[in-house]
Amino acid sequence: MKHSLFPISSLLLSNALLLLGHGLLLTLLPIVASQLGFTSLEIALTGSAYFLGFVSGCLLTPHILRRVGHIRSFAVLAVIYLVLILLLSYLEGFAVWLLARFIIGAAISGLYMIIESWLNERADASNRGAILSFYSMLSLLMIMLSQQLFTLGNNEYDILFVGAAILVALSIIPVSLTLSLAPAPVEDTKVSFSKVWKHSQIAMVGVIIIGFVTGAFWSLAPVFASQSNFTDGQLAMFMSASVLGGACCQIPIGKFSDRFDRRIVLFYLAFIGALVSAAMVAAAHYLPNFAVWPASVLAFFWGGTCMTMYAICLAHANDNAQAKDFVPIGSGMLITFGISSAIGGPIASGVMSYVGALGLYAYMAVFLALFALIIMVRRTTHELPDKVADHDTFQPSAGMTTPMAFSLDPRTEHLEDELKASKEV
Template sequence: MFKVLGATWALMLGMLLLMVGNGIQGTLLGIRGEIEGFSTFEISVVMSAYFVGFLGGSQLAPELIRRVGHVRVFAALGSLVSAILILYPAMTHPLAWTVGRVVIGFCFSGVYVTAESWLNNSVDNANRGKALSLYMIVQMSGIVAAQGLLTLGDPSGFIMFIVPSVLVSVSFAPILLSVSPAPAFGTVKRMKLRRLYEVSPLGCIGIMITGGVYSALFGMAAVYGAAVGMTVPQISAFIAVIYVGGLVCQFPIGWASDRVDRRVLILALGIAGAVASLGAFFFGDIFTLLLVAAFVIGGTSNPLYALLLAYTNDYVEFDEMAATSGGLMFLNGIGAIVGPLATGWIMGTLGAPGYFLFLVALMAGLSVYAAWRMTQRATPENLDNTSYAPILPSATAVALEEWVEDWQDQEREDDAADAAKALAEDSHREVEA
């Protein structure tokens, strides 16, 4: 891990600052929207707009980069992000914020594509998996750190919008000045949705549900906190605990997923997440219990994305894995767009606690569907499980491609080792004969 950090420290430092800036603006808008008197549904539209832009950026950014180059795209998108962050408090209207969130989502998607392609170029094949793990830790740490910074300022003023703008601007300095030239890369193609559903119905449905859960957690947690009258430090702690839970549980769940039937694990995580969300619905007024529930919700929902990716890729051939992952990423984006909208409607109808009822419905629905699918298809006895990789729902096609390449490299090494062992055994038997 230290070798990887030594080779990528500038990129990781830049991404850390970038994620701190992104984490601040995501939470800050939910709090400020409540202060400005936006309705719950208006704020949910604003939050959903980020994922519209992110999904569009994931499709268009690679082509844009091929036309004008990584550095120009990186600098241009970063400038747009900084500008919009400063404009938010100057144009406090739901429509203006919605447009700004679409643009910011598009820009962050392009920035992630560029950064992840640089990351892939900065490490060799033997360290790619470790680099992905470190990248995930940096992303989660940045979002958690952002919640702490929110407690240092007044969300009703300008300063807290200037801070993420500065952080985003500064984040590009170590990346642009220190990393190696960016590589060329191709767009990951998507598998046709009908074919993808035939390969893994649970993967398709599950990944869409996961997108809805993730976007609700990322976009609407601050809205819920503001609606029930939490203080800014309480909202920050609530959101931070969600991501800490995801960070802590990611690796144990990954370890377990390589050793048990992944559908059993998906079922168990769905049940645990539904129970924790139901507990938060009934006991959310007790802040300590709310934090415990938030930890469990984050710890069960965040790893589900990588788990479902690995499960689906268990059933495809080498040459289909990249297209499969690209198709799942698209379905996850669709779910992410719907998540905040549905949450906002439910909260507007049932009140703020409806936030947790939405999570209960999604997590319980995933569990029921997983249980039903277990009755429809048995696990093949000769199934060669794809190694689990800690990838977040915010990952772009580049990170997915790196994961696929890393697993394929590991499989080739294992096959070569098995072949060498078999050859040695054959030679030993011939000598004995």
């Protein structure tokens, strides 16, 4: 492992610094927007703009990379990102925030794509799985740690904006000073929605519903905590617990899904996620000290179910696919996930406007229960049962990533060898 990671240590360090600043901003922006007087719908729409920008960045970044290369592209996108961070600490208009969050989404997806394509270039058959696993773990860990940085502001949010900008600025240094050769320009994103639907209708439906749920979480969970009178420390712990649950449970649940029908695993994840979401509503309503510890405990289990389902859906879609289809299928699922995430926030905000902050988790409970019901009905009508013996080994996912990460899948290694051989001929 050490020999595999040392040559790419500068890339991983840049990724860690970038995610610390970005994760802090994910929690900070909804809170500041709420203090500026934005309604829940307006806050959710700024979140939607971010997710739409992320999808746009996945499609546009390859063109930038072909023009100026990886290092200059990373520096330019990071500078754009940190300038927008500093501007958002002063700007108060909703339309400006909408545009800024769209550009931030496009910039961060471009930065992810640069790092992931570089990692893919440095990977080979002997270390591809190790690099993917470590990258996924590092990404989730940095997002979790970034939530704790939120407590350093002591309600002085301008300091946190500056801190996030500094971390993004620092992420430019390791990439710029690396001795590792920059990779060749990446190809355009290959997307195939039809292949996803052909190989697994459950995976396509699942990624839409998961997008509805997790998109609402990232857009409105800080608002839920703020309106529930959490202190900054309690809010940070609540958000960290959600991410920690996903980080701790992803690989164990993924390995479990290798041994059993993945649809059954998804059913129980959705069902338990719905129960935990409902328990969150009940606990917030009835427990006087809900924010002290019950919220974080429930958030951990919520993250353990809801933040692991995307990777299981991706694995299920790839089970019956060939290696050449992994990237188009993964890209199709990622873009579907991004679009549904953009839709989920505004829907959840509408529920919150009628029933208050608790409406967020009530909304999640309904959609997760719906997914569990769809799986149950599908298994009774689908003629081709899931064949556990045909399962490929589960591969972890860093969550909201780019199509370049799918090329890190060790199962694509032999396909690359075939392509190189055909070019030599």
